[in-house]
Amino acid sequence: MPIHPLNTTNHIRSTYLRYLRTIKPFQDEWYRQAFADAVDESDLLVKGPILEVALPYEKGQSIKDLVEEGVLSNKFANLQSPDLPYTRPMYVHQVRAIRKAVSGRNLVVATGTGSGKTETFLVPILNYLFREQENGTLSQPGVRAMLLYPMNALANDQMKRLRRLLENCKDITFGRYIGETDRSNDRDEAIRNFQKVYPKEKILDNELFSRKEIQTNPPHILLTNYAMLEYLLLRPNDSTLFDGTTGQHWHFIVMDEVHVYDGANATEMAMLLRRLEDRIVGDRLGRLQAIATSATLGKGKQDYPTVIDFANNLFNLPFIWEENKPEYQDIVEAERVPVEKISAKLWGKGTPEFYHELALLLDHRPSEISTQIPYLSSFDKVIQKYAFPISYQEARLEATKNPETAIQRYLY
Structure with missing residues (x-):
């Protein structure tokens, strides 16, 4: 509710x-x-x-539009996931970030909470993996993208989304390597242990559940935290993630909520990333691509030079910001709908007196479902009093038939 x-x-x-x-x-x-x-x-x-009161984000092209334009692989049509609708328009800043990331630029996505920052790195990562699939190299095990989270809770949330997103993409593997990752050598046992903790989560063939699985066949997408990354770089059993034939495929390093790394913590993180880069890049410069996201990094364009310096120092990779050259701007900011484009229809045409009476009714809403149908008649009287259109009748009828689930929709 x-x-x-x-x-x-x-x-x-x-x-x-x-x-x-x-x-x-x-x-x-x-x-x-x-x-x-x-x-x-x-x-x-x-x-x-x-x-x-925040203005809505400006909408732009859909995944389908970018596929038809040739920016993205046509394999996106096979996802069939409600988490990434193929034809739904994305936000303009999402499209801009995807275009830049697909072209190989390092990015800082500095948009607000609920602005779809996850899509700005997941879509480029999936596109990279789809291109590998088209070229016949995806079958080779090895990490292509590492998603670094400051808290395990955030990594767990992302895993839930990846399960929904990759349910129809069995060739793309993913796994979470944190402190609680299962230590058993048997996949079936690891799955049973997982289901005890997450009984409602779907089991996919392309998810790796144990440390042994991840060490033997490193996943295409690896989720971890900076503390575990420190251990992974030190332990011989985890060397397959970084060395040999399975360690030569690294491409993306994604850091979510990058603003949490400041002061000494940021220095330690920067040194850790340099150790990682020394291990996996070698003499192949330009191999890695970094994407950082944050809803609270900087206070606007006046801080972008500082943000660029922060990203350069953190990742040890080139980030650029040139004010009058959009092609050389590695910070993606949100673009909101201008106030003048917001129609009265979007916000409603009621008078202050009308909304005041509705607010009084809402403040005295009964808790018992059985008394809510008579309660709706009070709304009818207010609506008739202010000569409102009868466009609410469908929702009113639905609320009458099924008040327990539909009453809130009617009030909205």
Whole structure:
């Protein structure tokens, strides 16, 4: 169910204040009341709530458009995944990032939360693997792309998405190598152990579940964290990831949430990446391509030179930003729909009085499903009062038939 931001704010504030009152058990009533009044003082502990109104991102071409243009492999049509719809328009900044990455540029994708940063590196990686498949080299085991995450939770979320995305791409292998990766030598046993922890996750033939599998046949896409990467570079059993015939295919290094690496942590990360590059690049300069993503790196174009310096120092690879030359801009920023393009239809045509009455009704919504159908009649009266079009009738009828699941949609 959607969260009501104002009610949630008030609930959190009141719960916290109630907790504060109980941790100071003053015996004297006057002191007890004075303390309660002090912590209740407006804006002392809680600022806001602060609501941000963000314009939608500008939409551009679809995967299908880029395939027809020849930018991407036609094998994207075989994905058939709702996680990456073939014909749905992507955001303009996603398309720009994909074009740059496919052309071989190192990138910093500095767009906001919910802007689809994952697609900006997954699509180029998949395209690279599809091209290998077309050339007949994908059957050779070895890491092509390493996705580095600062937290295991983020890596686990990405694994869930890869399972959905690669369900129909059995030739592309992927695996997660972190502290909890299974140590058994038997795949079936590793799968059983995995299912105990993740009973709802689908088991795919192209996912590697154990350390032994990853060491024997390194996956095309490897997910890990910087602490585990340190161990991988040191341990002889993991040398197949970097050395010999299985270690000669490296191409992408992707760092998500790159803003978390600052100060001494960034220095350590930069040294770790240099050790990795020395191990896998050798004398083949230009072999690696880096993509970094962050929703909070820099505060706009005025900080882009600093961001470029940060990326250069972190990856030890060339990043460029030239203000008036789009082809030499390795930072991808979001592009939002201009305010003048936002029509009244998108935001609604109601008056402030209309929305005020709706808000009052929402604040007194009954919790019992059985009482919600009569509750809807109150909305009907408000809508009729303000002579609103009867375009809401379909949703109203659906809510009447199935209130438990459809009531929220009607209110929206």
